[in-house]
Amino acid sequence: MNLFAYIADRWDRLSLQALLHVSEVVQSTVIAAIAGVLIGVAVYRSPIGSAVATALASTILTIPSFALLGLLIPVFGLGATPTVIALVLYALLPITRNTIVGLAGVDPAVTDAAKGIGMNRLGVLTRVELRLAWPAILAGMRVATQMLMGIAVIAAYAKGPGLGGEVFSGLTRAGSANATNQALAGTLGVVVLALLLEGVYFLIARLTVSRGIRG
Amino acid sequence: MADNDNVSGVEIQLDHVTKRYSGSREPAVKDVTMTIPAGKIVILVGPSGCGKTTTMRMINRLIEPTSGTITIGGEDALRLNADELRRKIGYAIQQAGLFPHFTVAQNIAVVPGLLGWDRKRIEQRVDEMMDLVGLDPAQFRTRYPRQLSGGQQQRVGVARALAADPPVLLMDEPFGAVDPITRGNLQDELLRLQTDLRKTIVFVTHDFDEAVKLGDKIAVLGEASTIMQYDTPEAILANPANDTVAGFVGAGASLKQLTLLRVRDVNYNDDALTAVSEDTSPAQLRSRMTEAGKTYALVLDGRRRPQRWVHVRDLSTAASLAAVGRPVGDLVSTQSTLQDALEAILAEGGNAVVTGTRGEYVGTIDIRTVTDTIQQIREEHETGSAAS
Ligand SMILES: Nc1ncnc2c1ncn2[C@@H]1O[C@H](COP(=O)(O)OP(=O)(O)O)[C@@H](O)[C@H]1O
Ligand SMILES: [Mg+2]
Numbered sequence: 001m002n003l004f005a006y007i008a009d010r011w012d013r014l015s016l017q018a019l020l021h022v023s024e025v026v027q028s029t030v031i032a033a034i035a036g037v038l039i040g041v042a043v044y045r046s047p048i049g050s051a052v053a054t055a056l057a058s059t060i061l062t063i064p065s066f067a068l069l070g071l072l073i074p075v076f077g078l079g080a081t082p083t084v085i086a087l088v089l090y091a092l093l094p095i096t097r098n099t100i101v102g103l104a105g106v107d108p109a110v111t112d113a114a115k116g117i118g119m120n121r122l123g124v125l126t127r128v129e130l131r132l133a134w135p136a137i138l139a140g141m142r143v144a145t146q147m148l149m150g151i152a153v154i155a156a157y158a159k160g161p162g163l164g165g166e167v168f169s170g171l172t173r174a175g176s177a178n179a180t181n182q183a184l185a186g187t188l189g190v191v192v193l194a195l196l197l198e199g200v201y202f203l204i205a206r207l208t209v210s211r212g213i214r215g
Numbered sequence: 216m217a218d219n220d221n222v223s224g225v226e227i228q229l230d231h232v233t234k235r236y237s238g239s240r241e242p243a244v245k246d247v248t249m250t251i252p253a254g255k256i257v258i259l260v261g262p263s264g265c266g267k268t269t270t271m272r273m274i275n276r277l278i279e280p281t282s283g284t285i286t287i288g289g290e291d292a293l294r295l296n297a298d299e300l301r302r303k304i305g306y307a308i309q310q311a312g313l314f315p316h317f318t319v320a321q322n323i324a325v326v327p328g329l330l331g332w333d334r335k336r337i338e339q340r341v342d343e344m345m346d347l348v349g350l351d352p353a354q355f356r357t358r359y360p361r362q363l364s365g366g367q368q369q370r371v372g373v374a375r376a377l378a379a380d381p382p383v384l385l386m387d388e389p390f391g392a393v394d395p396i397t398r399g400n401l402q403d404e405l406l407r408l409q410t411d412l413r414k415t416i417v418f419v420t421h422d423f424d425e426a427v428k429l430g431d432k433i434a435v436l437g438e439a440s441t442i443m444q445y446d447t448p449e450a451i452l453a454n455p456a457n458d459t460v461a462g463f464v465g466a467g468a469s470l471k472q473l474t475l476l477r478v479r480d481v482n483y484n485d486d487a488l489t490a491v492s493e494d495t496s497p498a499q500l501r502s503r504m505t506e507a508g509k510t511y512a513l514v515l516d517g518r519r520r521p522q523r524w525v526h527v528r529d530l531s532t533a534a535s536l537a538a539v540g541r542p543v544g545d546l547v548s549t550q551s552t553l554q555d556a557l558e559a560i561l562a563e564g565g566n567a568v569v570t571g572t573r574g575e576y577v578g579t580i581d582i583r584t585v586t587d588t589i590q591q592i593r594e595e596h597e598t599g600s601a602a603s
Binding site for chain 1: 275277298299300301302303305306308309310311312313314315316317318325326329359360361372375376385
């Protein structure tokens with residue numbers, strides 16, 4: 001069976017795994033975005049706070065994904081939970097760092113004017129600072145998503161959902177029937193999904209970034 | 216004073232106000248006491264770093280004073296909610312500080328929005344403000360700040376500051392970042408706006424010429440905002456309180472004074488011999504000139520507008536007054552500044568013709584009138600300050 005025939009034949013299972021793959025990556029990105037923006041908002045005014053937060057998030061990224069999963073499985077068991085936790089942790093760095101950079105990059109004259117004409121603290125943050133930092137935050141989320149698409153494959157090691165299962169079982173069964181097709185189909189699926197998500201990010205940016213600050 | 220009706224501004228009082236930034240031993244503003252009269256433009260001028268911005272920002276509490284009290288329109292500013300206080304105080308700064316992600320209309324609408332105005336009223340107000348600062352709403356409403364020139368951004372900044380009709384306007388070097396020509400235009404427009412609005416405006420600048428042009432009163436500040444002199448531009452130019460102020464006023468104080476005075480304020484001459492060309496023959500004029508002992512006469516047209524200077528010897532050969540003599544060059548009107556008058560006097564080489572509001576002859580002005588006037592002001596302010 002060639003690859004296309006294989007994909008057509010296993011379409012039901014492959015498309016389900018693809019959906020689960022995207023779903024866990026997107027959910028992890030959203031959770032990481034909420035956490036990363038909150039961390040960024042908490043620390044961006046303090047250079048030390050910013051440095052510490054960025055350093056911690058970078059440290060997480062240096063832990064090999066196998067090792068991180070290996071550490072999480074004894075605590076959270078197998079399945080989706082350790083996978084999502086690992087993905088969220090990896091996604092924190094790009095999002096937190098971009099949030100800090102974006103917020104710190106807002107022209108002080110603009111925030112000064114916002115305060116000066118009577119916006120309260122929350123108004124300045126939500127209507128001005130986060131709106132202006134949004135392109136940077138969104139870029140951080142995009143990088144995080146791309147990264148997680150690959151890392152989520154490894155999560156099959158923790159018996160998590162997604163296309164990683166296909167890749168892994170294909171590789172472990174090397175030599176037997178359709179083993180190569182299975183691994184290739186999983187890999188190809190990840191690549192196609194990553195491209196699709198890129199398109200989605202492009203659309204989100206179009207719809208949510210003010211024309212006044214679009215590059 | 217008769218000009219106190221229609222004032223929409225309120226008085227601001229600083230009483231022993233001091234600001235010490237944490238971590239610095241010397242106060243940035245030390246014990247400043249001053250009254251900013253309602254409806255006037257008061258300029259805080261002084262060298263960079265002397266504490267002008269700090270002083271101004273304490274009025275809307277972007278900086279909290281370390282000690283002292285600030286009263287705005289009789290209310291203790293330090294007792295009010297800072298955000299609500301600021302919605303009632305217009306604020307315009309050097310780089311305009313426009314929200315880059317908002318359109319021009321959205322920028323101007325911010326404060327009315329914060330005050331909970333309804334949509335319809337905000338929309339009307341935005342258009343009204345754009346007209347006020349000279350931006351066509353149809354053309355500029357939906358533009359973003361980056362699609363505007365520096366001068367246009369500054370106009371939007373002023374419109375945003377005035378949108379909720381605050382009695383007080385704080386301006387921190389608002390025209391500092393635009394080219395000199397645009398700056399001049401923006402200054403003229405601020406003066407024009409102020410004749411109708413009559414806000415209390417606190418205006419910070421380090422440019423003394425700007426202070427002279429805009430200020431009803433100027434506070435010349437020294438280190439830590441110490442007030443070295445607080446008076447009208449005329450008084451400061453005529454009689455600087457000390458050498459530091461004199462240094463800051465700079466060379467050419469007398470020339471700057473000329474920009475503050477108008478021809479109608481001085482005693483120009485009205486004794487030139489005049490003749491209307493249609494009614495007078497050269498012979499008639501010649502005999503009048505001999506009688507009056509004058510060598511020059513001014514020929515006017517039917518509406519008494521100045522046309523030409525004629526010398527008595529031009530008249531012996533002329534057939535009519537319509538074409539003899541030398542055309543009058545630069546005219547000055549009674550509205551012109553003495554600086555313009557001086558320019559015309561020098562260009563004309565002797566004296567310049569002064570015209571009234573309809574362009575009719577009202578007199579002539581010469582260099583003596585200008586120098587005498589300056590002399591007189593100087594003496595007035597000297598005796599004035601000696602008496603106080
Ligand atoms: N946020 C701040 N923290 C500490 N010192 C400040 C701060 N802002 C201004 N200063 C200091 O206070 C003094 C007055 O500053 P400022 O009011 O900005 O002067 P100006 O507007 O006249 O140039 C300067 O010496 C400046 O360095
Ligand atoms: Mg300043």
